[in-house]
Amino acid sequence: MTSFTHYIVQRLLAALITLIGISFIVFLLVRLLPGDPARVIAGLLASEDDVARIRTWMGLDRPLPVQYATFFGRMVRGDLGISARTKEPVLREIMTRLPATVKLATISMAIAGLLGVLGGVFAAYRRNSILDFLISVSTLFGISMPVYWLGLMLIVLFAVRLHWLPAAGSEHPTSYILPSFTLAAFSIALVARMTRSSMLEVLGDDYVRTARAKGLRESTVVLRHALRNALIPVVTVIGLQFGALLGGAVLTETVFGWPGMGQLLVDSIFARDYPMVQGIVLVFAVMLITVNLIVDILYAYIDPRIRYG
Amino acid sequence: MNRWFIRPHRRHSISMTYVALAGLLISLMLLAACAPAPAAAPSKPSAQKEAKATPAPAAKAETFRIAVGIDPDTLDPALSTTTTVSNIIEYMVETLVVTDKDGNVQPKLATSWEVSDDGLEYTLHLRKGVTFHDGTPMNAEAVKWNLDRMLDPKVKMPMRSTFAAIKKVEAVDEYTIKIYLSQPFAPLISSLSLENAGIISPKSVNMEGNSYESVTRPVGTGPYIFEERVKGERIEITRNPNYWGEKPYYDKVVFRVVPEAATRESLLLAGQVDLIILPPISDLPALQKNSDVKVLLAPSDRTIFIAINTLHKPLDDVRVRQALNYAVDKQEIIKGVLFGAAEPLDAPMAPNLFGYCKLQPYEYNPDKAKALLAEAGVKDLQLNFIAPTGRYVQDFQAAQAISNYLNEIGIKAPVSTMDWPSYVAAIMTPPDKNTIDLHFLGWAPDYLDAAQQMMQFYSPESPPNGLETSFYKNPKVDELIEAAGKETNPDKRKDLYCQASRLIWEDAPWIFLWVQRFPIVYRANIAGVDYHPTEKFSAIYAHPAE
Numbered sequence: 011m012t013s014f015t016h017y018i019v020q021r022l023l024a025a026l027i028t029l030i031g032i033s034f035i036v037f038l039l040v041r042l043l044p045g046d047p048a049r050v051i052a053g054l055l056a057s058e059d060d061v062a063r064i065r066t067w068m069g070l071d072r073p074l075p076v077q078y079a080t081f082f083g084r085m086v087r088g089d090l091g092i093s094a095r096t097k098e099p100v101l102r103e104i105m106t107r108l109p110a111t112v113k114l115a116t117i118s119m120a121i122a123g124l125l126g127v128l129g130g131v132f133a134a135y136r137r138n139s140i141l142d143f144l145i146s147v148s149t150l151f152g153i154s155m156p157v158y159w160l161g162l163m164l165i166v167l168f169a170v171r172l173h174w175l176p177a178a179g180s181e182h183p184t185s186y187i188l189p190s191f192t193l194a195a196f197s198i199a200l201v202a203r204m205t206r207s208s209m210l211e212v213l214g215d216d217y218v219r220t221a222r223a224k225g226l227r228e229s230t231v232v233l234r235h236a237l238r239n240a241l242i243p244v245v246t247v248i249g250l251q252f253g254a255l256l257g258g259a260v261l262t263e264t265v266f267g268w269p270g271m272g273q274l275l276v277d278s279i280f281a282r283d284y285p286m287v288q289g290i291v292l293v294f295a296v297m298l299i300t301v302n303l304i305v306d307i308l309y310a311y312i313d314p315r316i317r318y319g
Numbered sequence: 320m321n322r323w324f325i326r327p328h329r330r331h332s333i334s335m336t337y338v339a340l341a342g343l344l345i346s347l348m349l350l351a352a353c354a355p356a357p358a359a360a361p362s363k364p365s366a367q368k369e370a371k372a373t374p375a376p377a378a379k380a381e382t383f384r385i386a387v388g389i390d391p392d393t394l395d396p397a398l399s400t401t402t403t404v405s406n407i408i409e410y411m412v413e414t415l416v417v418t419d420k421d422g423n424v425q426p427k428l429a430t431s432w433e434v435s436d437d438g439l440e441y442t443l444h445l446r447k448g449v450t451f452h453d454g455t456p457m458n459a460e461a462v463k464w465n466l467d468r469m470l471d472p473k474v475k476m477p478m479r480s481t482f483a484a485i486k487k488v489e490a491v492d493e494y495t496i497k498i499y500l501s502q503p504f505a506p507l508i509s510s511l512s513l514e515n516a517g518i519i520s521p522k523s524v525n526m527e528g529n530s531y532e533s534v535t536r537p538v539g540t541g542p543y544i545f546e547e548r549v550k551g552e553r554i555e556i557t558r559n560p561n562y563w564g565e566k567p568y569y570d571k572v573v574f575r576v577v578p579e580a581a582t583r584e585s586l587l588l589a590g591q592v593d594l595i596i597l598p599p600i601s602d603l604p605a606l607q608k609n610s611d612v613k614v615l616l617a618p619s620d621r622t623i624f625i626a627i628n629t630l631h632k633p634l635d636d637v638r639v640r641q642a643l644n645y646a647v648d649k650q651e652i653i654k655g656v657l658f659g660a661a662e663p664l665d666a667p668m669a670p671n672l673f674g675y676c677k678l679q680p681y682e683y684n685p686d687k688a689k690a691l692l693a694e695a696g697v698k699d700l701q702l703n704f705i706a707p708t709g710r711y712v713q714d715f716q717a718a719q720a721i722s723n724y725l726n727e728i729g730i731k732a733p734v735s736t737m738d739w740p741s742y743v744a745a746i747m748t749p750p751d752k753n754t755i756d757l758h759f760l761g762w763a764p765d766y767l768d769a770a771q772q773m774m775q776f777y778s779p780e781s782p783p784n785g786l787e788t789s790f791y792k793n794p795k796v797d798e799l800i801e802a803a804g805k806e807t808n809p810d811k812r813k814d815l816y817c818q819a820s821r822l823i824w825e826d827a828p829w830i831f832l833w834v835q836r837f838p839i840v841y842r843a844n845i846a847g848v849d850y851h852p853t854e855k856f857s858a859i860y861a862h863p864a865e
Contacts, residue, residue, distance in 0.1 A: 059480050266582065
């Protein structure tokens with residue numbers, strides 16, 4: 011086994027243990043929330059008989075360890091149970107919602123990576139210029155603006171005032187524009203600031219001076235020599251931002267009526283739909299772990315000095 | 320090989336994963352604690368192509384687009400528990416009877432009915448020549464199958480107890496059914512107007528996506544046929560060319576799911592949908608001034624009140640409870656906080672319920688309130704007051720205003736709030752552990768009959784058995800409610816409810832607040848939009864305005 015495959019296997023094992031831990035924590039957490047799921051599902055007008063019946067359907071009348079064992083046993087077989095709210099299999103519900111969230115998060119991540127790195131490089135290269143100032147101010151905005159507010163403002167401007175873009179939904183290609191920029195705003199700003207400071211550090215390094223002294227073209231110096239080194243911390247941030255994007259998707263999807271997992275998670279939490287909340291958190295966790303693994307592998311590509319043993 | 324072991328780096332990234340995961344779990348908890356409750360069920364119309372700037376986009380389109388606030392948990396009539404979901408299902412699935420705006424029962428799939436003298440046998444005559452969307456006939460066998468399904472424990476119907484009195488259903492002939500009850504249940508016919516008792520094609524449970532236990536593609540007899548659903552986004556239905564009744568104007572209706580009220584409003588203002596429910600309430604005045612849209616503040620049957628824990632001292636004293644009622648200026652709160660979206664209560668139920676009779680409202684009279692408190696010997700009273708946020712129109716804001724009014728008569732009752740499931744758990748706490756003195760609540764019967772309203776004053780329904788969360792107990796009221804539940808003579812029944820209402824009004828187990836209005840907003844170029852008092856829009860027969 012090469013050291014790299016060894017490393018991957020090790021990481022996968024760690025991921026598995028993490029997932030088991032998460033399954034336990036999320037199982038407990040949802041049950042620690044106050045509120046009776048059966049009553050929430052039945053509604054206020056339902057009689058106590060109805061509520062008791064629903065409790066039995068959901069298996070909530072059994073002791074907690076038994077409930078966890080059932081949940082875990084099913085999970086191992088890839089069965090996340092039946093949603094208490096929709097009466098449909100949890101996995102099927104998640105799979106129909108997953109693509110919309112992944113598309114939104116991926117597009118947002120791409121926008122954040124592209125615009126953030128571009129803005130950061132420009133700001134660093136033209137340090138203390140008007141451009142640098144403008145970029146710094148707008149990143150400050152991007153970091154401090156609440157997603158909810160930004161989304162609504164974009165809707166008012168582009169849908170209500172200008173009639174250019176749809177305010178909600180996902181069926182038209184133009185439907186992606188507002189939600190993905192809303193979701194990306196924070197990450198664009200964060201990546202731009204990271205890139206700028208990281209670039210500034212690198213641009214002052216000896217090897218950059220050496221590269222310039224060798225008479226290399228300025229673009230080669232900046233993009234090949236400086237940027238590549240400056241990107242290492244930035245890639246970490248972009249990777250971690252994916253987690254933030256999944257979290258942000260909860261709000262963005264609610265504002266834009268986006269048919270993804272974020273909206274499903276909100277609906278399920280309010281319905282105290284234990285199986286669905288457990289399922290969604292597990293799927294989010296799997297995605298997060300995967301993205302982090304990819305980020306680690308990317309390091310090696312960006313910085314050939316990094317090897318895994 | 321030039322092998323670099325950069326362990327710290329790797330460990331670093333793993334711990335970052337944990338940090339991120341912990342963040343995810345924490346945000347989950349926070350979300351549960353603070354996120355706003357979703358508004359009523361949303362639906363989203365498609366047709367984004369028409370999003371262009373024309374001021375009145377719907378008129379030329381043959382699609383009618385509606386935005387609602389919740390993503391339906393189910394489209395199975397038997398399994399549904401929320402009004403907006405019923406509102407969508409009723410485009411496709413019809414019931415045996417319907418209630419009109421005033422609570423009178425009207426024929427639908429049943430044309431007439433008779434009740435036996437003992438109130439235990441109901442005979443219903445069905446409409447002839449009606450077929451389901453799949454071409455199968457709607458007849459006594461089909462209706463019996465549906466009612467049997469509702470009662471079948473295999474079908475996890477949340478609201479089954481409404482129909483608990485039904486013992487047996489029999490198909491007498493092709494178009495006659497008989498329903499046998501185990502005990503008299505006077506509102507039976509009214510309860511059959513619930514979308515829960517919607518009649519679907521028995522054959523349709525074998526369709527792809529459907530099962531006997533759960534139907535995702537409802538096949539009924541209604542004016543529209545289910546076409547497509549994208550969960551969390553939209554439901555599309557098309558006009559039924561073979562509909563037995565008056566055919567609607569629009570070829571297609573799209574329900575768009577938009578949980579955020581401000582986004583629903585934007586969709587309407589941008590002309591991307593034709594009708595929305597529940598816009599942001601603070602925008603009502605602006606919408607009313609906007610000539611592009613029309614605002615319908617529909618009367619509803621939802622009473623809004625503050626339940627008083629009648630077991631806690633000194634709230635067990637009727638004078639104190641009456642004082643609370645005199646202390647609050649309801650008119651002023653309706654005007655200033657609810658933007659006119661309510662009517663003050665003048666009975667312990669909404670005026671559109673069968674069994675309502677008008678009583679003398681508690682006027683705003685702080686002096687009288689203070690006098691009553693003094694008479695009861697109450698001084699320096701502090702009360703534990705809770706209200707939900709975002710569940711009812713301006714609930715928390717109204718509760719804060721009420722808290723100020725109570726302060727003016729010397730009662731300290733600061734309001735606190737919590738998310739809905741926690742709230743329900745708190746108010747349903749049994750008396751020995753219940754520390755809440757006042758809680759803000761809304762109550763809306765599913766069908767326009769006092770029977771479900773009176774559960775709020777019937778002492779056997781107090782927690783943990785039910786949601787009579789004021790723990791109010793007046794044996795005379797309990798007796799009257801029981802008698803009314805069995806009485807089949809409508810006039811006598813109404814009188815029993817009237818008598819009970821008078822006693823309840825006097826005993827004041829609630830701070831009687833208002834009947835909430837249900838805001839429906841639609842494009843001004845649309846006509847034929849109406850409402851049903853169970854917080855529903857009725858837009859099946861919407862059409863372009865001339």
